[in-house]
Amino acid sequence: MDFSGIIGQQEIIGNLKRQLVEDRVGHAYIFSGPAGMGKKTIAHIFAGILLCENPQAGAMCGRCKACMLFENESNPDFHTIAIQEELSIGVDRIREIQSDVAIRPMYSKRKVYIVEDAVKMTDQAQSCLLKTFEEPPHYVVVILLADNYEKLLETIRSRAQHLQFKRYTHAQVSQALTERLGSENALIELAADYCDGNIGTALELAGSSDFSRLRNRLFELLPGIAKGRTQEILDYTAFLEDERDNADLLLDIMQLYYRDLLVMCETGNENMLINSDKKVMIKNNARTCCGSGLVSDIEAIGEVRRALKQNANYQLAIDNMLIKLREVY
Ligand SMILES: [Zn+2]
Secondary structure: OOHHHOOOOHHHHHHHHHHHHOOOOOOEEEEEOOOOOOHHHHHHHHHHHHHOOOOOOOOOOOOOHHHHHHHOOOOOOEEEEOOOOOOOEOHHHHHHHHHHHOOOOOOOOOEEEEEOOHHHEOHHHHHHHHHHHHOOOOOEEEEEEEOOHHHOOHHHHOOOEEEEOOOOOHHHHHHHHHHHHOOOOOOHHHHHHHOOOOHHHHHHHHOOHHHHHHHHHHHHHHHHHHOOOHHHHHHHHHHHHHOHHHHHHHHHHHHHHHHHHHHHHHHOOHHHOOOHHHHHHHHHHHOOOOHHHHHHHHHHHHHHHHHHHOOOOHHHHHHHHHHHHHHOO
């Protein structure tokens, strides 16, 4: 196992590999960034290489006892702490680590601990972990995975190497999805656009029946709204009410629909469409649109998004948007 299959995060991987090759690995790391950025995968590979008895150029040898146990998820020198039923990681779990830390490694030169959802550690748990951070036995490496770096105690942060995971580019997301789902999956390019640089989200979207269903239904309804057709407007209002829980996704889909109409109006280039499987429909609808009206539509959707973030009344926000989507034609 090595880093060669990882897409993106090359700066972080380069940094970790240099530390491995130059034998200057630290005792405490914080991998921060939103879920879906590869924190867990990269931490796992790093741990495997740290434990290998005979690592080669930043990769596990795959043959030693430590490697074989690691690949069977039964290496006693490797521990993962994750939240299960409970909502937080309490001091008891950290104490367990601490008593284990005191025991020397069995097969490797090191012992590695990964704390998933490290921000779920209570303050007491973090303070407890601090003791290990302050006086770590030479063989210990602790990796904290955190979606929000700021939520960790300053004392913890100041004693760990911070590696911040970056959002993926469109090309990286679509490459990752193609590798996992096969190139014939029609939703890959779309998911890559909708996912905000997050491979985890993109995978979810590409495999989500909701995503296709919501998009298909919206694409049936939206053209009628622009034309002010009463039935579609009523259906649309009812649909948005029923799908209130998916509001974010609905707004994303709408925004990209109007974005495509705008691209079609302004450039006439169908190769630039994100909803590339709906080219014909978008071309037809773009004929009756004007650029400035579409810009207002996109702004109206942005306004709803902001209003909902500030806990505005859902129905009111949606109704306001609907008025604006209609009045520009
Ligand atoms: Zn090995």
